[in-house]
Structure formats: structure tokens, C-alpha cells
Amino acid sequence: MRRPKASAALPLRGRAAGIAVLVAVTLAAAAGGPRYGDGRPMAGPPSAEAAGPVTLEFWTISLQPFFTKFINGLIDGYQRAHPGVRIRWIDVQPQALDQKLLSAIAGGVAPDVVNLNTETTLRLAQERALLDMDGAVPADARARYFPNIWASLRLDGRAYGVPWYVTPDVLAYNQALFAKAGLNPAHPPATTDDLIRAAVVVKKKTGVYGFMPNVDGIRFLKVFQEEGLPVLSPDRRRAVFDTPSHVALLARYVDLLKHDEFPDDTLRRGYLGATERYGGGQLAMLTTGPQFLLRVRTDNPDVYRATAVASAPLGRGRVLDLPTMDLAVPVSSRHHDEAVAFALYVTDDANQLAFSKQVDIFPSTRAAAADSYFTKAGTSPEDRARVVAARELGTAKDLTVVVPHSDDLYRVFREAIESAFYGKMNPAQALQWAVREWNKRL
């Protein structure tokens, strides 16, 4: 946490251990004991019920500094319309969100509105930390959102977040590298099969990697679904990702890695590594959330000029993953009503449309997505890709797999996939093992 590790020790002498235990026991009796006895959570005093202006703490993920102005504008608008409410905005780094949020909850100062992704939302919902939005949001307000997106935040039939923006992948590709490889830049790959074929050609003709598939960590769970292969049985009681089709799919990617068709830091660095490589002109195709293209544009103008954008290649399942950002209200917030109202304001049609125009993301409400901005195809590749993706909003869904003990199961899945990629197990063994482990806990 703070001290230099090197300074952290002295030899423990014989008696010291005994004394330490003694001290520990004494202190436990004095300090630790009573807290457990009464069984209360370590929440702060439930004061501050007084009238007067309500201050809502609003946490976002990684929106500073690029969207500071936009969010401040939203907040100003809300405060003008609601003089009794002050918004305190705090932007958090994703790496530190877990620690910061848990500390805040433990300290009884949970944020009132917090921006989470689907996975974290459902993980916290499993621990009963979040407000049930199906209960808290009136039906007419709920109806504004795409039902499929709203439903992706549900656990056991209750939704635990208000959908905010969604970031379906798009395909960015380097036209110069395409031309060099003899591929037609006007016809980017439309399916994952095309994508792989094109990548192999690029690698062979130019020596530069063609693509970095999104197979790191647990993202292969999504790959299965994109190719139309189920992860769980319909009753969600059994894992079923060990059929020959699943094995063949994994084996295909394992083979690609073995033949050096994509770089092996794909598994370690994922889309961040891919974005960096693409920005450096060392990757021909990048399947990523559209907001990352903004960064390529600012950091590597040359590469950006050569870039064209198309809709993401679809797998055989013809489903598009919709990674969703939502706004959740922790149960321990003291201002549930105000917090929900603010979350609904941030995610309303006008504000989502405005946000979408700031950066290439997509709204989760139907009216915002029906705006001409998303329906009229312009001439630029970005415009066309946007229209194509917007059309999918009503049918696509967040492919995050919701399971109990998700962390334990994800850990197993990650081990299986990596074992297969690094040749420690063959794909069949790896998936069969993972399914066995999953079924023990489902």
C-alpha cells in the first residue's frame, strides 16, 4: 500500500511470535470483538436526513478529461432544473473502481449514482448491493429503453442498473495495408470467417499482423455466442461449451496462434494492445469499441487517415455484442429517489443523443436511436458503420454470461482457454475440464 517493500522486515525472534499472538488476542477482544457481536455492517451513522439541499455523489468511469465539459454541462442543467439537488461528480479509473467502491460502501459513503459495466453490476447485484430498478423506475420511464438492453442488466428477473450508453464493436482497417496485401479496401470482411481469411492474407503478404481476435481472458465466452454456440443450457443449470462445435472453434483459434497469425500478447493485453498496435500501423484490422478510434485519431493522425470503418464482422450466430454501461444506485445511498431521478435524467433521450454525438457510442433509448443521426447514412465509412450498428440496437444484446459465483467460474474458464492456447491442454480437454468445474458450482 505505501511503504517500500524493502523496508518491510526485521527478523522475528523466538519470543516475538508468542507476544504477537498475545497482543493480537488482547486487541481482538478490545477492538474487533464487539463489532461482530452485534452483526451490523460497518456502515457510518445514518444521519444527514435533514432537509435542505441534497448532494448526490455521481461516479463515472474514465470520462475525464475527454468528456469533462459534456458531463459538467449535464450536471449544470440538472442543478438548474432541481435547485434542491447538488451533484458531486467523481471520475474513477477502472483499475481502482473495485477498491474505491468497496471502501466507500464499507465506510457508509457509497456514491448515490455509479457508472458500472454489466459484469460489475451483476456481480454487485449478487451481493445485494444495488437498488432494484424494475421496482424503482416507473413503467413509462422503463419503456423508453430498448427492452433487450434493459433486460441485460437483470439478475433473477430484476434489473439492477439503468442502461446508459452501449459500445458495439466496429471494424477499423488500415486501407494502405489492405492494398499492400492485395485486398480490396472497398470490401472489408463482413463475417468472422472473412476476417480470419483476410488476416491470414495480410500476414503472408505484408508481414504485419492482420488482426488480434478478442479471445483474451473470458472473452471467448462471447466468441462462442457470436458463432451461435450456447454457453449454458436453456435452464442455465448446466454449462454446455464442450460440444465438438465448441472444441472446433477453440481449436481454430489455437491453430491461428500456433501459426503466428496473431501476436501472442493478444492474450495478455487484449484490446488495449490491439489499439496500440493498430495505432502504430502494425495491425491491419481492429475490432473494437468505436470510442477507441477517437484515440487513434488524436494520437496517430497518419494511421487514422488511412483508416476506414465498417460494421463489425458477424459470426455464424449473427449476433452483435452490446457492451453496456449503466448507472446503478447502491442500496446504501441515502437518497434513492433523487439518485434514480438523476440517473434517468442522464440517460434520457436528449442527453444520450448529445453524448452519442460527442463520441462514437450508441444510446440505449429507442427515441435517441431513432434520430436521423443514426438512420441517415452519410458518405463516410464511419457514418455507414454507425447506421448499420444502430439498426442492431433493438435485437443485439450484451453477451456477458451471468452465472452465480461468476468470479470463480470465470477464473476456471480463463485457465482453460489459456491452457489450450499455450498448449498445456488440447482444446477438447480444456473445455471438458472447464465444463466439469462449472457444473460442480452451477
Next chain:
Amino acid sequence: MGRPRVEQAALTPGPPDLRPRRTAAAERPREGTPPRSLTPRRPDAVGWRRGALGRATVAYLFLAPALVLLAVFTFYPVVFGTALSLFDYNVISPPRYVGVSQFAALWQDRYFWTALRNSGVYLAVVPALQLSAIVLALWVRRPLRGIAWFRVAYYVPVVTSIVVVGLMWRWLYDEAGLLNYVLLRLHLIGTPIHWLSDPGIALYAVMLVTWWKGLGYYMVIYLAGLEAIPSYYDEAAALDGAGPAARLFHVTIPLLRPSILLASTISILAALRVFEEVYVMTGGGPIFSTYTIFYYMFDQAFNSLHLGYAAAIGVVLAAITALFSAVNFRLMRQGGLSYY
């Protein structure tokens, strides 16, 4: 009087001692030890002006700030964390007493064993670090021109933020990074090594960074230790025809035991708690090959919200740490010099 007399202190570099009861200087048969009259007297001979109670009050007043701070920010979390191992706790709901069941679950937990094994391997960094630091200390002890700058150069990694160190090494280790480039150019390797992506190598690559960052620190400890060893032992061995290696292993290292004990204990603790290097460079992968016990604890606490379970891991880790420290202590003390 009453004013500080620095010059007098400079004359008497008596060795400090960890043992609270005895003063070491009087017991150590050391070459160049100052005359007995200049060594510190027993501390208890000092407070002759006041009664025992008054002395204790003064002592505790001096200690008060440290004790209050330690109680609040160190002892309390340690005790709470230890007790938590018997509870199921996720921060959100009240803790639920579950007895030792979490320890039983640990026994069945493959990731716990994976992490334990990796941490066990990680301990190999301790002897490597100690041996190279001793050799390095012998080198930089020589009165060569500009040697101070070499010491500085070796120490710079120690004062650098681990975040920066991790970033730097991640880039060095890149498949197309500098390390592979140099090795390829020297024809030491035929194809680039996947330092952080090969499950058979990643752990060692991370250990190398720990070695790199720690070398200067231990070098300084051994420099200090060497100051205390009279040079004629080494000279005598050289006269007897002992080579450099023989002198290192049969003369210098045995004489350095006190420093080795200190440094290796620090090093063992650090190795068993390695976290940041892993966090910044590999995130525990690939295939959990760099998943260390401390990393697993962090993962369970903050990613899985199993704080009680993480506490149980912590208790096991503490037991292992104590065990290794004790073994190390015995090992280093055994057959050691009479005055230690």
C-alpha cells in the same frame, strides 16, 4: 554542556543491536572496537534521577504518537483482518461467522495451491539476490575512482516507483522489445522469447524484475556488513592460497552472517508478498503461472468480494512467512560466529 557534541560521537562507531536487553558492543570481539569506557553503558543505568514510575511516564509520552498511530492504522487492521478469516464477509452484508470452513475450502482450492506453488518458486529470488548483492558489495567497496557513482547507479531502481518499473520492463520484455533485440543481435537466441506470454518463463521474468529492483538495496546492507569485518581474515586466506571463490564462500559469507540474516529475512518477506510486479506486468497470467499468493488474496478480496476468504489466505501466508523466517533464522545462526 548541553550542546551536542558531534565530534565525540564520531569517534565511537559502536554497533547497534536488535536485542533490547543487552548491549552488543561490549560482547563483540571486534577489531578496532573502541575502548570499553566509550561504549554505551546499559541503558537502565541512565535514568537515575527519577523514580521508575516517572521514567515510564516519560517513555510512554515519547512513544505515544507512534503507539496511537500504530494501534489505529496497523494493529487494528491486522487484528481485524486476522479475525475476519473466520467470517464470511463481503463488505455489503454483515459478516457471518463460519468457523474454520474457509480454511477447509482453501485446502480444496486449486488456485490457492497454484498460487502457493508460484510463491514457493518465487522464493528462489532470495538466494540469487543475496549472493549477487554480496558479490556486488565486494566490488563497489573497492576505493576505485568514481565508485560512488556506480553505487548510485545500482541504487536508482530501488527508489523508483514500482508502477514505473513495471511499465518499463513490460516494454523491455515485449516480443519486439529491446531485450529480444539485443539477444537476437548477440546471437544468443534464434527467435524472440515471449518473456511475459510464455507460461514457462513469465514467472522467472517477473522474478528478474524483483532482482533488478532489489539488488541495490541489498548491496547497501552488505556494504554496511562488510564494514564491520576486519580485512585480515581475507588477507590471511589469500596468503594461504585460497582463490577468490573459496574466500567468498569460506571466509566472507560466514563472516557476513548477521547481515545475511537481516537481508534474507527482508527478502523472504518481500518475495512472499510480491504483488505489484505481477499486478503491473502480467495480471497473474498466462495460465496463472504468475499468480502469487498475495495476488490471489487481493483478487479474492477486491474482485470477488470474498474478504473473509482473503483473510484466511492472509493467515496462511502469515504462518508461512513466520515459518520461513524461523527456518532462515536457524539456518543462518547455526554454526555462526560465537558473537552473534
Next chain:
Amino acid sequence: MYALLCALAVVTVFPFLWLLATALGSRGAVFAFPPALVPHPATLANFAGVWRTMPVGRFFVNTIYITGMGIVLTLLVSALAGYPLARMRFPGRDQIFYAIVASLMLPQHVGLILNFVTMMRLHLVDTYAAVYLPSLASVFGIFLLRQAYLVVPAEIEDAARIDGAGELRLWAQVMLPLVAPALATLAIVEFSAYWNSFLWPLIVLKSPDRYPLAVGLLYLSGLFAHNTRYVAAGAVLMTVPVIAVFVALQRYFLRGIMLGAVK
């Protein structure tokens, strides 16, 4: 001999030079093969970019304040606590010393959360004090100072007492100057610890205008994970002061460490 020393110096220092080269490099591939050791054209654009992206100046001021307060108070607490442990005899002394040392062995992983709760109760969340308060009682510092006091000859103390010095005056005017090298050592160790700490400040601070540089670096490395050069520039900004302070004070430092290390 020099060849060996130089070779090792290259190993320890070279990564920093490469970091600098990366930060000074212009846009484009970082991992070009062969790697460009001398950036050309060299540019300060990445530093400018970092400067534009976040309030580096503000972060600098915060870091200096937190580090300064942290060091001064840590030295004070350690210098006070080490004294009776080394030179007084009173009931409970050894137990206290052992307990302090033993606390290093036990797990502190929930310290982050518990200390946050404590800060809540003290109403200190989002203050600078919350950042340095938990680190003030440094076990290493207390140990180091105790070692330093132990070697002060009794004659000096006796002479001061005959002069009629009280315990506090004895400590402040006689002892403290004698342990100056140990204090300097502790100052440097704590400097790099306070300067480099990031996780705790990130948790206990809420307002970005109170963030220290290390948190800014974490921010950068997340925000620009795909842009190595920005991150490298941030890392350079973060590291240069530490190395500068160390080089400036290295004389005291090495002496102090030696003083503390011998047992």
C-alpha cells in the same frame, strides 16, 4: 573490473534511458524493430500532451505537500518513539518493540478498507492528512532510529544530565543531532514511498484537484494504455524528482543505511 561495473550499471540504468528515449520519441510505432535508441526527431510533444491532459502542475504541488508533511511527521514520530526504546528502561518496552516488529508479519490486506472507514469516522476523507496519516508510524523508521540511538555513547548523555538537561531537552538538543544520518536515511526512504504511493491516495481522495502525481500516472496509464509514449512521458515526469533528490542526498543516505543495517 570497470568493465564489469559498467556492464551492471548499464543493466540498472539503461531501462531509464530507454524510458526517456520513448518519451522523447515522436509519434509512431514504439516497438519498431530494431528499436530506435536515439529518438529522432526528438520532441517534447508527449510531455506537452500529458501537460494538456491533466493538471500536472497541480498534481506536483499536491505531491510535494503530501510528501513533505509525510516525511517531516514520520521523522518526528520515529525519532520520538525510537528514543525510549533504545535508551530507557521501563515496563513493557520489549513487548512493545516485539509487537511493533511482529506487526510486519501479519496480513494487512483489509487495511485499505478499514483505514478508509477509520478516515470516515475521523471526517478526514478527501483531505491531504488522510493520505499520509496511516504511514506516519513507520516500523522501519522506529527500528532505524532505535538502532541509531543505541550507539550514542553514554558519556554524552551523562554529561548532559550533569548539566541538568531534562529528558525532552536531552532528546532535542543532544540526541537528535547525533542521529541525523539515520534521519536523513529515513527521509529518503520515506520520500520515495510517499512520492510513489498511488492506491491509497486514490481511494481516500475524491477531488481530482487533490490527487498526487502517482495517481495521475495511473490515470494516464489507463487512459493512454494504447499510447506508450504519453505514459512514458508521465513516468519520466514522475521519476525525475525522486532520482534527483536521491542523487543530491546520496552521501547521507548510504551512510545512514549502513548505520542502520549492521547488527
